[in-house]
Amino acid sequence: MIHLEGATLIQLSNEIENDVIGPSTKDYEKVFYNPAMSGSRTRSVMLMKHIIESGYLGKSEIYAIDGLAASGLRARRWLNELPKKLVNRLRVTICDMNENSIERAMENHQKFPPKNGGGVLNGKQGDLRSAILDQGWHWVDVDPFGSPMPFLDTAIQSLAKKAILEISATDTAALAGSSKTALMRRYGARINPDNLAHDSGLRVLMACVARTAAKHDRFAEPILSVWDSHHLRLSVKVRKSVEKANQLEKMLGWRIAGPNKKEVMDSMQEGLTPTSSTESLPMHCFLPLSYPVNREDRRVSGPLWIGPLGDSKVMASFTEEEVTSMCTTEYEPKNPMNWGERDFELERRKIVRSIKNIRNESEVVTGEFLILTDDLASWRNVGSPPSPVKMIEIINEKGFKAGLSHYPKPSFRTNAPWDVIVESLDLTQPPM
Ligand SMILES: C[S@@+](CC[C@H](N)C(=O)[O-])C[C@H]1O[C@@H](n2cnc3c(N)ncnc32)[C@H](O)[C@@H]1O
Numbered sequence: 165m166i167h168l169e170g171a172t173l174i175q176l177s178n179e180i181e182n183d184v185i186g187p188s189t190k191d192y193e194k195v196f197y198n199p200a201m202s203g204s205r206t207r208s209v210m211l212m213k214h215i216i217e218s219g220y221l222g223k224s225e226i227y228a229i230d231g232l233a234a235s236g237l238r239a240r241r242w243l244n245e246l247p248k249k250l251v252n253r254l255r256v257t258i259c260d261m262n263e264n265s266i267e268r269a270m271e272n273h274q275k276f277p278p279k280n281g282g283g284v285l286n287g288k289q290g291d292l293r294s295a296i297l298d299q300g301w302h303w304v305d306v307d308p309f310g311s312p313m314p315f316l317d318t319a320i321q322s323l324a325k326k327a328i329l330e331i332s333a334t335d336t337a338a339l340a341g342s343s344k345t346a347l348m349r350r351y352g353a354r355i356n357p358d359n360l361a362h363d364s365g366l367r368v369l370m371a372c373v374a375r376t377a378a379k380h381d382r383f384a385e386p387i388l389s390v391w392d393s394h395h396l397r398l399s400v401k402v403r404k405s406v407e408k409a410n411q412l413e414k415m416l417g418w419r420i421a422g423p424n425k426k427e428v429m430d431s432m433q434e435g436l437t438p439t440s441s442t443e444s445l446p447m448h449c450f451l452p453l454s455y456p457v458n459r460e461d462r463r464v465s466g467p468l469w470i471g472p473l474g475d476s477k478v479m480a481s482f483t484e485e486e487v488t489s490m491c492t493t494e495y496e497p498k499n500p501m502n503w504g505e506r507d508f509e510l511e512r513r514k515i516v517r518s519i520k521n522i523r524n525e526s527e528v529v530t531g532e533f534l535i536l537t538d539d540l541a542s543w544r545n546v547g548s549p550p551s552p553v554k555m556i557e558i559i560n561e562k563g564f565k566a567g568l569s570h571y572p573k574p575s576f577r578t579n580a581p582w583d584v585i586v587e588s589l590d591l592t593q594p595p596m
Contacts, residue, residue, distance in 0.1 A: 166501050167199075167501060168493065168499075168501050168503070168511060169199065169202050169205065169237060169241070169511075170202070170205065170206055170209065170241050170245055170491040170515060171244060171245050171279075171492060171493045172237065172240055172241045172244045172245060172276070173272075173275075173276040173500060174197070174235060174237050174240070174272050174276070175272055175275060175276075176197060176235075177195075177268065194262075194264070195234060195262065195264050195265050195268050196234035196235065196265070197234060197235040197237065200393065200394065201307075201395070202514065202515075202518065203392055203514075203517070203518030204307070204332065204392060204395065204397055204518075205238045205241050206241075206487065206491050206515055206518045206519070207388065207390065207397075207399075207482070207518060207519065207522075208238055208241070208242070208330060208399075209241050209242060209245045209246060209490060209491055210481065210482055210486065210487060210490070210491070210519065211330070211387070211388060211399055211478065212228075212242055212246060212250075212303070212328075213246055213247070213250065213481075213486075213490065214477075214478055214481040215328055215387075215478070216246075216250045216253070217250070218477070220326060220328075220401070221302050221303075221327075221328075222326075224253065225253055225254075225255050226254055226255065226302045226303060227255050227257075227299065227300070227301050227302050227303070227324070228242065228255070228256045228257070228301065228303035228304075228305075229256070229257045229258075229259055229296060229304050229305065230242075230256065230257070230258045230259070230305045230307075231259050231292045231296060231304060231305055231306045231315070231319070232259070232260060232305075232306060232307050232308050232315075233258035233259060233260045233265060233266070233269060234260060234262075234307075235265065235268065235269060235272075236258040236260075236265065236266070236268075236269025236270075236272065236273070236285075236287075237269075237272075238305060238307070239257075239258045239269070239285060240272060240273055240276075240278075240285070241491075242254065242256060242283075243256060243273075243278040243282075243283045243285060244276075244279055244280075245490050245491050246490070247280075247490075248280035248282055251278060251280060251282040251283040252282040252283065253283075254282075254283040254284065255283075255284045255286075256283065256284065256285050256286070257285075257286045257287070257288050258285065258286070258287055258288070259287075259288040259289075259290065259292050259295050259296070260289065261289070261290065261291055261292075262289075263289045266287035266288070266289045267287075269287065270285070270287050273285050292306070292315055292318070292319075293314070293315060293318045294318075296318055296319060296322040297318060297321065297322055299322075300322065300323065300324040300325075301322050301323060301324060301327060302323075302324050302326070302327050302328070303327065303328045303330075304319050304322060304323060304327065304328070304329050304330070305330045305331075306319050306329070306330070306331045306332070307330075307331075307332040308332070308333075308334075309334060310333070310334055310335045311333055311335045311338070311350050312331040312332065312333050313350050313351070313372065315331075316331070316372065316373065316376050317376055317379075319331070320373075320376050320379075320380050320384075320402065321380055323382070323402050325403065325404040326401075326402075326404075327401075327403075328387075328399065328400070328401060329373070329384070329399075329400045329402050330397065330398070330399045330400070331373065331397070331400075332395050332396065332397045333369060333396045333397075334394060334395045334396075335350070336365070336394060336395065336396065338350060338351070339351070339355070339365030339366075339368065339369060339396055340355065340357060340361040340362060340365050341354070341355030341356060341357035341361045341364065341365070341465070342357050347368075351368050351369065351371075351372055352372075352467070353368040353371070353465070353466055353467055353468065354459060354464060354465060355368060355465045356419075356421050356462060356463060356464070356465045358421055358539075359536050359538070359539050359573060360419070360421075360448060360534065360536065360539075361465075362391040362396075362571065362572060363391075363473075363534055363571065364419055364465040364466075364468060365391065365396055366389045366391060366396055366398065366469075366473055367419070367465075367468035367469040367470070367473065368465070368466070368467075368468045368469075369396060369398055370386055370389065370398055370400070370468070370469035370473065371416050371466075371467050371468050371469045373398060373400055374412055374415060374416070374469060375412065375416075377400075377409065378409040378410075378412045381404060381405070381409055382402050382403060382404055382405065382409060383402070383403050383405045383408035383409050383411075383412070384400045384401070384402045385400065385401050385471070385475070386399070386400050386469070386471075386472070386473045386474055386475070387399050387400065387401050387474060387475040387478045387479075388474050388475070388478055388479060388522070389473040389474055390522075390570060391571070391572060392518075392572075393572070401475075413453055413454075414452075415469055415470060415471045416452075416453045416466075416467050416468070416469060416470065417436070417450050417451050417452045417453045417455070417466060417467065417468065417470040418450065418451045418452075418453070418455060418457050418464055418465065418466035418467065418468070418470075419448055419449075419450055419465040419466055419468060419470075420448065420449055420450075420457070420463050420464055420465075421447070421448055421463045421464075421465070422445075422447065422448075422463055423445060423446070423448065423449045423463075424445070425442050425445060427449060427451060428442055428445050428446060428449055429442060430451060430455065431449040431451055434451070434452050436449065436450040436451065436452070436532065437449045437450070437532055437582070438532055438533075438579060438580065438581040438582070439581060440581030440582040440583045440584070441583050443583070444544075444582065444583070444586050445582070446533070446582040446585075447535075447539060447540070447543050448533075450470040450532070452470070453466075453467060472529045472530045473529065474522075474525070474529040475529070476526045476527060476529050476530070477526075478526075479522050479523060479525060479526035479529060480523055480526040480527075481523075482519040482522040482523045482526075483519075483523055484516055484519070487515055487516060487518075487519050488512065488515070488516065491515050492508075492511065492512045492515050493508065493511075494508070495508040520570065521568045521569060521570040522570050524567045524568045524569075525567050525568065525569045525570055525577055526567075527567055528565045528566060528567040528569075528576075528577040528578060528579060529577070530579065531565060531566070531567075531577040531578045531579040531580075532578075532579060533577065533578050533579075533580070533582075533585065534569060534571065534575060534576075534577050535555070535575060535576055535577070535578065535585065536571075536573050536575045537549045537550050537551070537552050537555065537575060537576070538573065538574065540585070541589075544586065546589065546590075546593050547593065547594075548593070549574070550589055550592035550593075551574075551592070552568055552574050552575060552576040553568070554592050555576055555585075555588055555589065555592065556568065556576050556578075558588040558591050558592070559578055559580045559584060559585070562580065562584055562587075562588065564578060564579055564580035564581075564584060565578060565579045565580075566578035566579075566580060
């Protein structure tokens with residue numbers, strides 16, 4: 165069977181029954197391909213374009229490794245969908261423990277070579293934890309079954325002085341706070357399993373990445389973070405800098421659900437909550453790592469990353485025009501998948517959906533509040549949840565930033581003080 169993902173073709177062999185397998189299959193003999201992760205691969209192509217063009221990775225060759233490559237489609241999409249002048253600089257390696265994965269990815273690469281030519285693809289069969297240490301890498305992708313923690317230390321050690329690390333995690337029960345023991349064992353943290361748990365999970369994972377980086381005299385900062393149905397993904401800039409690594413503690417702290425007045429005032433004092441009257445208290449606030457919290461208190465999540473979870477320039481580059489021109493294909497009546505016009509249109513929509521709201525959120529990624537509108541309505545005991553778009557409009561009119569967020573529930577992010585959020589909510593409610 166030939167399949168199209170983004171603008172790249174892949175032959176999914178039917179020699180072995182069940183070769184096209186879903187997330188539950190972990191049999192190392194079989195080659196893993198999960199169409200549900202297509203969005204993650206699309207964002208990876210978009211991110212790579214922006215980062216290379218920004219000059220962050222210098223001007224010469226870029227050594228990238230798709231560390232747990234499975235079908236190798238991520239690496240093949242980089243080589244096929246990026247503009248030729250960027251691809252020419254790419255020296256890409258796919259690594260997997262499963263030799264069938266490497267063999268089949270290389271066959272696909274031969275059969276459907278990158279449309280613009282250029283770039284290099286090498287295969288490496290082996291355990292990523294040792295294979296990756298052979299050389300320094302500018303771009304490392306770690307996309308495991310379950311938790312990325314077993315790979316984190318070696319992945320960080322293998323990075324060039326300036327590099328990008330992209331990691332996924334599918335152990336969502338742990339990172340959303342419902343498997344408490346697994347969360348504590350793997351990530352050394354607690355998470356309140358409320359509606360913000362997905363954001364807290366990303367922040368706990370980011371804290372682990374940043375701590376590991378600091379152990380190796382590096383500083384890690386998130387440039388994109390996404391919770392997408394069954395997985396989380398963090399894309400991080402990692403730079404060698406002892407000075408910045410020494411300041412890591414400032415970026416770590418706690419999230420308190422339903423904070424009391426003292427906690428809110430202390431959070432404001434630390435610059436972690438915008439200054440506001442405390443007549444009504446916010447739903448959540450951050451506190452610094454040095455703050456004395458009771459870790460048995462169910463309101464407390466952390467330790468977690470309390471800085472922004474993305475970079476506004478990077479996120480602003482996720483435009484519909486760009487993703488359509490790089491990662492989609494025009495309908496052709498004669499195509500190897502035997503797809504009709506509608507199939508092409510559905511694939512195009514799926515690709516565009518995978519970047520939805522990332523650009524919108526770019527201007528407010530530093531906003532202190534992520535507000536879920538359903539939660540806001542029940543917190544303030546008002547009848548109906550406001551529309552996030554309406555809230556944004558009103559908050560903008562009041563002179564503060566607000567934007568829709570790329571979060572699995574209706575929500576917006578803002579830098580407005582809490583009393584402005586409450587006033588704006590009241591304006592959305594019908595007169596009594
Ligand atoms: C979730 S899949 C990767 C999916 C892939 N990145 C994609 O975008 O489709 C995980 C892969 O890791 C491989 N794997 C598991 N443990 C490994 C290890 N220690 N070293 C190298 N590969 C490993 C598995 O064979 C499997 O192909």
